[in-house]
Amino acid sequence: MQSGGPTVASVNSISTRRPLPNINQRWFSKSTTSSSDCLKSPKSSISTVKRNLLPKLLIRPTNEITHRLSITIPLSTMYGYTPTSLTDPVILAADESIELGTQVISPGGSLANVFPILKYVPWTWTQRMAKEIRRLTEEMKSIPLEALKKDMVSVQVHYESMISDYEFKANGTASPCLVGEFLEKKQVYGATEEEEETILNVANTVYGAASDTTISATESLFYLLTTHPDVQAKAQAELDNVLLEGGMPRLPTLEDRPSLPYIEAIYREVMRWGPPLPLGLPHATTEDDWYKGYFIPKGTIISPNIWAMTHDENRYPEPMAFKPERFLNDDGTLNQDDRILAYGFGRRVCVGKHVASSTLWLAIACVLACFNLEPKRDADGNVIDIDDKVHEEGLLAHKTPFKCNIEPRSVEWMSLVETLSPKNQDKYN
Numbered sequence: 001m002q003s004g005g006p007t008v009a010s011v012n013s014i015s016t017r018r019p020l021p022n023i024n025q026r027w028f029s030k031s032t033t034s035s036s037d038c039l040k041s042p043k044s045s046i047s048t049v050k051r052n053l054l055p056k057l058l059i060r061p062t063n064e065i066t067h068r069l070s071i072t073i074p075l076s077t078m079y080g081y082t083p084t085s086l087t088d089p090v091i092l093a094a095d096e097s098i099e100l101g102t103q104v105i106s107p108g109g110s111l112a113n114v115f116p117i118l119k120y121v122p123w124t125w126t127q128r129m130a131k132e133i134r135r136l137t138e139e140m141k142s143i144p145l146e147a148l149k150k151d152m153v154s155v156q157v158h159y160e161s162m163i164s165d166y167e168f169k170a171n172g173t174a175s176p177c178l179v180g181e182f183l184e185k186k187q188v189y190g191a192t193e194e195e196e197e198t199i200l201n202v203a204n205t206v207y208g209a210a211s212d213t214t215i216s217a218t219e220s221l222f223y224l225l226t227t228h229p230d231v232q233a234k235a236q237a238e239l240d241n242v243l244l245e246g247g248m249p250r251l252p253t254l255e256d257r258p259s260l261p262y263i264e265a266i267y268r269e270v271m272r273w274g275p276p277l278p279l280g281l282p283h284a285t286t287e288d289d290w291y292k293g294y295f296i297p298k299g300t301i302i303s304p305n306i307w308a309m310t311h312d313e314n315r316y317p318e319p320m321a322f323k324p325e326r327f328l329n330d331d332g333t334l335n336q337d338d339r340i341l342a343y344g345f346g347r348r349v350c351v352g353k354h355v356a357s358s359t360l361w362l363a364i365a366c367v368l369a370c371f372n373l374e375p376k377r378d379a380d381g382n383v384i385d386i387d388d389k390v391h392e393e394g395l396l397a398h399k400t401p402f403k404c405n406i407e408p409r410s411v412e413w414m415s416l417v418e419t420l421s422p423k424n425q426d427k428y429n
Ligand code: HEM
Pocket: 039, 074, 205, 206, 209, 210, 211, 213, 214, 217, 275, 276, 277, 280, 281, 342, 343, 344, 345, 347, 348, 349, 350, 351, 352, 353, 355, 356
């Protein structure tokens, strides 16, 4: 548990009656340039990081990598669906729907948040947005659902007597997924329309909640590692100690997590430095309240200023600096500051925080084990400066794009990564 950090009380202290605490302009400056067991299981995180992240680092631009990692996990755990590219129709519909949705729910993002009566007036901006979001949400649901149903039909024909087994696809390539599990049980036990609707809505919520947040954290991760070679070197020394067996490398797994305190400290520091939702998600009070002399009427929209909490100078001196060491004791063990405020608080805390934590930890450990990251150089060999700007997209913060080189650390690591490439999967599995 966290020791003496910001509490839920400090969350309540921010009301619409009072200006938000002095949040750093960088997050919001428009002028910047450039469930089910599926939710608890780290398995999807492991295979996605290994198959979708590492081989791609050898060949793809980083923005595609961060998207691929972050989008594939929720889509595969919910629908067993693997998008083929960043222009996959599910991704396009989701991107647009999430962007419009976060605009609408942002405090001040819509007049209807201030004057709720406007929700009922047809042809207002909010009404039109809501209609468009509904259309896009239907697309996000129906495309992967139809793909999954097709696969399941072939299962019925092929494996009729094994319908209650976890073999969803005739070709056997799909991992178990929430919607598939439901459809399978429905064939055996039946289900009401309402139950089906609920499951599909859960799947959609997870996809919406999991993708952009993980993308944002992964962007911060790549930026911070690229600009901090000292942190990379320290982390790689720790990883080599655990992962090199007889000189031969192996990839990290979640079982290694307790043996790698510096990697854990990097995870905590990335989430502290760049909380993906700097102002959390807005909530409304259910009754009148007083806090430190401020009256907060029932129905007030409250935004927890997570960014201010993770950049509290008293708690985190030099808060803009990236220093994983702030989470370590003098003897190199982890300190007690293990509450990741970026996931929110209380009853509505992020339900996917364990999936996110496993995914991000594996991404940090695997990337650093296999690669060195450094800023790109121009034709004369000079380092191209990387700015520290971050921009907002709805409620989410994203690092502005930057260029970096991602090089395998050695021939041995490179060969290991190549074995994970999809074209080699059959050979090595
Ligand atoms: C870096 C990754 C992530 C961050 C920083 C993050 C952060 C958050 C935050 C701040 C909230 C709002 C909490 C509140 O209302 O106080 C939230 C809610 C939620 N998150 Fe996450 N999240 C992440 C990843 C995920 C993943 C991977 C999933 C699903 C697998 C997920 C599913 C959800 C859901 C369903 C909610 C709504 C919970 C509710 O309202 O009861 N999130 N998340």
